[in-house]
Amino acid sequence: MTDAKQVESPAESLSRDDYKMIAVFIVGVLAVVFDTTIMSIALHSLSTELKSPVSTIQWVTTGYVLALAATVPLTGWLQQRLGGKRSWILAVALFLIGSVLCSLAWNASSLIAFRVVQGIGGGIMMPLMQTLLMQRAGGRNLGRLAATVGLPAMLGPILGPAVGGAILHWLDWPWLFWVNVPFCVASLLLAWRWLPTDRPTGRAPRLDIVGVILLLPALVLILVGLSNSAGHDGFAAHDAWPLIAIGVLLLLSFAGYALRRGDRALVDVRLLGVRSVASASALLFLSGVAAYGIMLLLPLYLQQLRGMDALGAGLFMIPQGIGMLFSRTIAGRLSDTIGARPVAFCGFLIVGLATIPFALSTATTDKWFLMAVLVVRGFGLGGIIMPLMVASYQGLAATDIPHSSIITRTAQQLGGSFGTAVLAVILQSAMLSRVAAGSAGASDAFDIAFWWSIGFAVLAAVLAVWLPGRPVVEPSGDQLKDAPMPSR
The missing domain is CATH 1.20.1250.20 (MFS general substrate transporter like domains)
Known part of the structure; x- marks a missing residue:
């Protein structure tokens, strides 16, 4: 690294x-x-x-x-x-x-x-x-x-x-x-x-056909498998684990192929040898479980336990978006001045702490209190994705930036689907084990799923120390010879 x-x-x-x-x-x-x-x-x-x-x-x-x-x-x-x-x-x-x-x-x-x-x-x-x-x-x-x-x-x-x-x-x-x-x-x-x-100058690059054949089906199979795992059988479903397994095999095959092909590959996976890209990609994936997988839980919690309709649940989530809006400028400026590491760490920690009230709530918990908590949780969410995206580009040459964009965007996409699937399986399993307990059992099942989400947020906060510290900028003038771009 x-x-x-x-x-x-x-x-x-x-x-x-x-x-x-x-x-x-x-x-x-x-x-x-x-x-x-x-x-x-x-x-x-x-x-x-x-x-x-x-x-x-x-x-x-x-x-x-x-x-x-x-x-x-x-x-x-x-x-x-x-x-x-x-x-x-x-x-x-x-x-x-x-x-x-x-x-x-x-x-x-x-x-x-x-x-x-x-x-x-x-x-x-x-x-x-x-x-x-x-x-x-x-x-x-x-x-x-x-x-x-x-x-x-x-x-x-x-x-x-x-x-x-x-x-x-x-x-x-x-x-x-x-x-x-x-x-x-x-x-x-x-x-x-x-x-x-x-407009590009020189000879236009050829499309990496082998990379397309390996990578695109891999992503599709993994996402379909994760989507299918949200049913009663979870990851053991016959239309889930085979697709995920084949997709992962194709993804690993692409990684091996791309390492040999280098920058001529559809995606230059050698960038994962750069600390900023590797750490940001890993945390973007994990944020799918720690932060955004809960977006499956909250609407279900509001509709099944609190009796809201779809529109009511959607409106109830607005305070979280407002919290994200409040932290947008702050997180951006802090990422430029103190670096992504402390900003992301605090963001994950806030998200975890602001999820605890939902793990302790019942069907009668005051809704205004929960909406206030969502503002805080949204504030933490705004401090996660932005510094991670910024960190993924630190110290990269201009020619590497498109590949970093693809890697981080794919990690975020897979992480979101994986997070949704994992929490759906946890919730479904908890529901089935408490099926005889009535509504109280359903409430307990949601509590368990929320606690898992909190645990993933804490884990992500710990792993945030892997992120680079203060920002890396492209030097100019005499600095150029003293600040080489990262090697791979």
Whole structure:
């Protein structure tokens, strides 16, 4: 494991061009974030409107997630092939086309297919945004850039459920997708005008076909297997563990192949030999269990034990988004000044402590108290993902940034699915063991699942000491010869 020599630099203000680029990305990513959060409460309504079972309609979300995950590894090659500006325009255009097609879907099958088109566009947009911003930053103001462009991720949990509930209450379901159109059109126009033209020079790289054959099916199989493990049989289900096993085998095969191929591979896995990338990726994966897997538990807890409907549960979660919004700027500035390590450590610790009241709660615990706790928990969440993303780029050369974006985005995607599956299995197992105990047994089962989530948060806080300390910036002038980039 290697690390880079750390070179400190005074904080610099973001330029006008920086803010223009950020505006392009925020407007475009708002469509992706709102689409994801709105769909989280719309599945029941879609099942009724399209006259399809929930098991089928669930693929409206699953198909989107699979397409998104499978497309992420292609982002680096696409940027090298087309350049950042044209790649972004292509991605937003695909998401726009997918949204319009979804609104015109005539049955569940067509809707699922069109959601895949959306997922392909979204899968390119997210890591490409990270790559272009970090390449422009040149190692400086990483935290401030991440905090500013991370605004959509904070607004989504606040506004998405409310917007989705309002649409389903007053309008028809196709409007769930028409909401995306203004954001996509605005991002396309702004990108055409404001993003710098960066057409690649020289010979365009060839697509790593072997890497595609190994990596993309691996991610799809693992995600489908994790999704299927949320049933009664858990990871032992016949449609869960074989898929996960085959997916992991393909993933390991890709890792061995990519190590031999080096930077010509679809993803340069040698970057995992750099401390900043390895530690951030591991913690992004673990955060799926410690922080975001609980997003499965809370809506179920609110609906099954407290009798809320889907809209009520969605609105109840708004305080957590507000807490994330409060910590956004603070976490970004602290990541630039004191480093990702203490910020992430405190974030995981706050998340763990703020989950304890839910592990001790009952069906009659005061809801206003729990909503206040969610504000604190959201504040901790805002201090996790941002410093981890910043840490993953510390000390990297510009050519390595696309590969780091792919690695960290994939780790976050797999971690979220793994966290959801693990907590679903824990909850299901606890439910079955207390099935004769009635509602009290259900309450105990949720308590057990919450305590597991707390344990994972504490573990993540301990592992956060692995993160790099003070920020690494790209040196200039005489510093260049004294601060080499990390070797692999």
